[in-house]
């Protein structure tokens with residue numbers, strides 16, 4: 001099989017890169033990583049050179065290029081059906097897609113007020129309108145899935161759905177947005193996952209600062 005190459009941006013800040021990287025790493029899929037640091041003053045020309053959308057993440061597999069974080073996870077789930085990236089049953093996969101699509105298309109207030117920042121010291125900020133509604137909705141999604149599956153991850157074992165919410169776990173943590181024991185236990189399980197630890201260690205070692213993401 002051709003090798004898989006995943007193009008990503010800064011591990012400290014690139015929330016969309018984190019998702020497929022954590023999914024693939026978390027279930028043990030082998031891939032080569034190419035990190036292109038953000039270059040906002042110049043419009044990210046090195047990202048535009050590799051990605052049709054001008055964004056990362058992007059997965060290259062032979063001559064095929066796949067962009068959009070969830071499309072990458074779905075492709076990997078089809079390539080490696082035994083890896084457990086998505087639920088085995090059709091109803092479970094439909095539910096998984098529903099919450100992943102909701103993650104991708106929603107929660108703009110949370111995402112813009114509280115950028116992912118892996119190495120940010122924990123501390124609250126003044127929250128604009130809409131953030132607490134986003135937090136409550138995500139807590140409900142997580143709680144319903146955890147209760148149905150029994151945890152410790154959203155569908156029981158770690159899956160691509162957890163990876164789609166990984167940047168939210170960081171936001172809830174570093175901006176101190178939640179306090180319920182069940183939600184904190186899920187976040188602890190995510191932060192203790194070996195794939196999370198590997199990403200976090202690399203993020204902490206990065207030299208780059210993106211001022212607009214330092215809230």
Ligand SMILES: N[C@@H](CCC(=O)N[C@@H](CS)C(=O)NCC(=O)O)C(=O)O
Nearest residue numbers: 014015016017044055056057068069
């Ligand atoms: N919906 C896309 C979002 C991708 C995205 O916005 N990526 C950001 C990095 S986190 C990016 O490439 N930014 C560079 C730019 O906008 O120039 C996905 O799920 O992959």
